[in-house]
Each structure stands twice: as structure tokens, then as C-alpha cells.
Amino acid sequence: MSESSYIPSLADLHALKPLQQPTYPDTAAVEQVVAKLRRLPPLVFAGECDELRAKMASVAAGEAFLLQGGDCAETFDGVTADNISGKLRVLLSMAVVLTYAAQVPIVKVGRLAGQYTKPRSSDTETRDGVTLPAYRGDAVNGFAFTPQARAHDPQRLLDVYNASAATLNLSRAFLTGGFAHLRSVHSWNADFVKNSAAGQRYEHLASEIERALAFMVACGIDDDVFRTVDFYASHEALSLEYEQALTRIDSRTRLPYDVSGHFLWIGERTRQLDGAHVELLRHVRNPLGVKLGPTTTADTALQLADRLDPDHEPGRITFITRMGAGRVRDVLPDVVKKVTDSGRKVAWVCDPMHGNTFEAANGYKTRAFTDVIDEVNGFFDVHDELGTWPGGVHVELTGGDVTECVGGGDDLVEADLVNRYETLCDPRLNRNQSLELAFMVAERLTDGRIRRANPVQDYQPIDF
Ligand SMILES: O=C[C@H](O)[C@H](O)COP(=O)(O)O
Ligand SMILES: C=C(OP(=O)(O)O)C(=O)O
Numbered sequence: 001m002s003e004s005s006y007i008p009s010l011a012d013l014h015a016l017k018p019l020q021q022p023t024y025p026d027t028a029a030v031e032q033v034v035a036k037l038r039r040l041p042p043l044v045f046a047g048e049c050d051e052l053r054a055k056m057a058s059v060a061a062g063e064a065f066l067l068q069g070g071d072c073a074e075t076f077d078g079v080t081a082d083n084i085s086g087k088l089r090v091l092l093s094m095a096v097v098l099t100y101a102a103q104v105p106i107v108k109v110g111r112l113a114g115q116y117t118k119p120r121s122s123d124t125e126t127r128d129g130v131t132l133p134a135y136r137g138d139a140v141n142g143f144a145f146t147p148q149a150r151a152h153d154p155q156r157l158l159d160v161y162n163a164s165a166a167t168l169n170l171s172r173a174f175l176t177g178g179f180a181h182l183r184s185v186h187s188w189n190a191d192f193v194k195n196s197a198a199g200q201r202y203e204h205l206a207s208e209i210e211r212a213l214a215f216m217v218a219c220g221i222d223d224d225v226f227r228t229v230d231f232y233a234s235h236e237a238l239s240l241e242y243e244q245a246l247t248r249i250d251s252r253t254r255l256p257y258d259v260s261g262h263f264l265w266i267g268e269r270t271r272q273l274d275g276a277h278v279e280l281l282r283h284v285r286n287p288l289g290v291k292l293g294p295t296t297t298a299d300t301a302l303q304l305a306d307r308l309d310p311d312h313e314p315g316r317i318t319f320i321t322r323m324g325a326g327r328v329r330d331v332l333p334d335v336v337k338k339v340t341d342s343g344r345k346v347a348w349v350c351d352p353m354h355g356n357t358f359e360a361a362n363g364y365k366t367r368a369f370t371d372v373i374d375e376v377n378g379f380f381d382v383h384d385e386l387g388t389w390p391g392g393v394h395v396e397l398t399g400g401d402v403t404e405c406v407g408g409g410d411d412l413v414e415a416d417l418v419n420r421y422e423t424l425c426d427p428r429l430n431r432n433q434s435l436e437l438a439f440m441v442a443e444r445l446t447d448g449r450i451r452r453a454n455p456v457q458d459y460q461p462i463d464f
């Protein structure tokens with residue numbers, strides 16, 4: 001743990017030649033925006049970040065499971081009540097499936113209220129012979145394919161702050177105001193999934209929960225303890241201007257926290273050991289994620305852990321592995337084994353999305369649900385084999401009925417992608433596919449729990 005109040009300056013960070021940054025033409029305008037951001041109040045309370053770090057320590061210790069999900073790229077237009085409640089609904093229903101079926105405490109973290117900046121494979125995009133800057137998320141530029149929209153505009157960082165504040169405000173209101181009450185477990189299911197196999201499975205489980213709650217109430221137990229849930233916000237800490245301006249000294253501890261979100265992660269493309277993103281985040285006290293792709297070596301993971309968490313603080317580091325379905329079984333074992341053998345207890349989380357993207361024949365960027373499931377199975381297999389804890393999943397999803405990933409119960413095919421392809425960056429699981437994933441993960445967790453409880457007996461997986 002860094003016990004110092006030191007916060008690297010933006011000039012020092014830029015001297016490290018950060019990757020994936022916007023090119024702002026007007027430096028005075030950037031300075032003005034940063035000065036405004038510095039005056040704005042924190043979006044989250046540092047004490048909440050400590051609370052989440054303690055929960056992530058339970059994940060690392062094998063006593064809880066992380067569910068982290070939301071859009072690949074949030075958009076300013078997407079800050080609507082329907083959209084926000086849709087994402088919360090799907091996350092709450094997934095969490096209830098995991099908690100009830102697998103009987104493991106679930107740490108719930110949204111990819112929201114700050115997920116506005118995207119690293120890209122290419123700096124430019126070409127359409128019909130016209131080349132413009134690539135879309136880098138609403139924090140940087142607009143999606144419309146015009147030179148005006150694609151120009152990098154620092155004023156957008158203030159819009160990110162406002163959109164994130166509105167999203168957090170409504171999320172907190174929903175989650176503490178009754179929307180998340182376990183009594184509402186049926187109402188989180190959307191009409192369009194009620195008739196699907198996953199939707200019906202969910203309805204069945206929701207009815208069981210309702211009966212259990214009614215039983216408790218009849219026994220004289222107040223079910224008000226189920227009225228609210230703990231929920232946290234996370235995003236990739238990519239924009240140095242935004243993240244540095246929102247890094248503040250906490251009045252309780254006198255230590256720096258990045259108060260733009262509770263949990264921040266460093267992306268696969270910006271996790272260089274001596275890079276600016278590692279430099280900024282190693283000085284903040286938030287729980288941190290680091291994405292690890294298929295080229296990661298155990299040494300790299302260990303060096304990152306040493307740099308970001310020199311004191312081996314419980315809950316500080318989460319490695320979010322995204323190796324791809326075809327690589328996870330080859331690459332992950334050595335990384336997990338060597339990190340574990342070093343005595344480190346990190347949280348291991350599977351992102352089954354980013355290693356499984358491909359372009360469909362009709363040009364849409366998509367992912368196959370079978371690959372997503374295959375990577376999650378590979379992740380569980382590797383941890384089962386090593387006796388380590390598969391600590392969570394990190395998923396790009398939405399509450400809507402979109403058609404962005406192929407496969408799943410509705411058997412979406414490439415020709416369906418055109419119907420509701422709404423993401424501005426990567427394809428997300430729709431609500432139905434997300435629920436199916438939750439049931440699959442719950443089965444793996446249940447199998448593991450039974451195996452641990454009865455190590456020498458044969459067992460029949462429970463059908464719920
Ligand atoms: O969300 C992750 C990245 O920003 C995204 O996968 C990059 O996509 P690209 O390869 O289309 O640039
Ligand atoms: C950019 C992302 O992932 P990665 O860094 O793993 O490519 C992301 O999670 O949106």
C-alpha cells in the first residue's frame with residue numbers, strides 16, 4: 001500500500017509517453033477543463049472504495065465471487081432511466097441466480113458511470129475511401145462519421161463527469177429505494193425473456209425465492225434486510241486528464257483515491273510496467289483490476305503485482321484474464337500457478353469477451369456465445385486443476401434485447417446482427433444470453449462447492 005499522499009502530475013504522466021491518448025489541438029482548453037474537473041466534488045466516497053477492497057479480499061480468499069458487467073462503451077445518449085434500470089435489472093437477476101443457486105456471496109460491480117473512453121486497435125477508420133480519426137468513446141469524440149464529430153474535444157470530459165454523476169445518482173436511488181428489494185425478484189425479468197428457456201428457468205428460481213421469503217416473514221423475520229444491495233461502479237482508467245483530475249486526497253486517511261469510480265482497471269493495451277497508467281494507479285488506494293491477454297507471461301503478471309501492490313494488500317489486485325477460448329487452457333495455468341506460488345493472493349476474474357471477437361461475413365464485429373461459454377469453462381477448468389479460486393466474471397452486456405453476439409438460446413445467426421446492433425464499440429451479450437451465462441456459471445460454482453465439500457464422493461450436479 002502506498003502510504004504517501006503523492007499524486008503524479010499530468011506533466012509527469014505525459015512524460016511517460018502514454019498510449020491510447022487523445023490528441024487535443026488546444027492545450028489551453030484542456031487545462032481549463034482539467035481545472036474545472038478538479039473543483040468538482042468526488043463521484044464516489046473513498047470509504048466505499050475501502051469497503052469494496054475488503055470485499056475483493058474475500059474474492060481473493062475464495063469466499064466470494066465477483067460479477068462485473070455493463071456496456072463496452074457507455075454513451076451520453078444512453079444515460080436514460082430505461083437504459084440504466086435495464087443494466088441494473090440484468091445484473092441483479094444474474095446476481096440472484098449466482099447467489100441462490102451457487103450459494104456464494106456475490107460482489108456486484110457495474111461497468112458504468114465512467115466507461116466512456118476506448119482504446120482502439122487503429123487510430124483511424126476508413127469508410128468508402130474517407131479516413132477519419134477512430135471513435136475513442138464519448139469521452140474523446142463523437143461516433144458520427146464526420147470530421148467535426150471525430151475531432152478530439154476536451155469539453156467532453158465535463159460531459160463524462162455529468163453523465164457519470166447522473167448514472168450514479170439514479171443507480172443509488174434504484175438500489176436503495178426499493179427497486180433492488182429481493183421481493184421484486186420477478187420484476188427484474190423483462191417481458192422479452194419470460195418465454196425463453198433462460199427466462200423460464202429464472203421465473204422458476206424467482207418463485208422459489210419468493211416462497212422462501214414468505215416463509216421467513218411468516219416465521220416473524222423482517223425481510224427488510226433484503227431491501228438494498230451493495231453495488232459499485234467501475235471503468236477503465238484510460239483518460240489521464242479525467243482520472244488524474246479526479247484523484248483526490250481523502251480527508252480521513254490523507255491518502256489519494258481516484259474518486260471517479262470505486263474500482264478502476266488498466267487495459268491490456270496500457271498496462272506497460274513503466275507506463276503512465278500504472279504510474280497513476282499505483283498511487284491511488286482504490287481496488288484495481290489489470291487485464292491480462294493471451295501473450296501475458298507469469299513474470300509480467302508478477303511484476304505488475306509488485307508494482308501496483310508492493311505490500312500484498314488483501315483485495316488490492318484483481319487480474320482480469322481475457323485469453324480467448326482457444327488459448328485460455330494453454331496460457332492461464334502458468335500465470336496462475338506462478339503468481340500463487342509466489343505467495344500472492346490476487347482475485348482471478350474471467351473476461352470471456354475480449355479474446356473472442358471476430359468480424360462476421362456481413363462486416364459486424366461480433367462474438368459467439370459458444371466461445372464465451374468455452375472460455376469461462378476453460379477458466380474454471382484451469383482453477384479446478386490448480387486448486388485456486390475462480391473469483392468472478394467480467395462481461396460486456398446490456399439489459400436490452402440487442403443482437404450483437406451470435407448464438408445463445410435464441411440461436412442468433414450473423415444475418416440477425418443487423419436487427420438491433422446498437423453498440424458503438426464491442427458486441428454485448430443481450431439479457432437472455434447474460435442470464436444463460438449466469439446459470440452456466442452457477443452450475444460450475446455449484447459443482448466446485450460440492451466437490452470441495454465431498455472431495456472423494458461422486459456427486460450428481462444439482463438441477464435448479
Ligand atoms: O473494448 C475494448 C477495445 O476498446 C476494443 O475491443 C477495441 O476494438 P477495435 O479493435 O475495434 O479497435
Ligand atoms: C478495452 C477493454 O478490454 P481490454 O483492455 O481487455 O482489451 C474493455 O474491457 O473494454
Ligand SMILES: [Mn+2]
Pocket residue numbers: 072073354396425426
Ligand atoms: Mn470492449
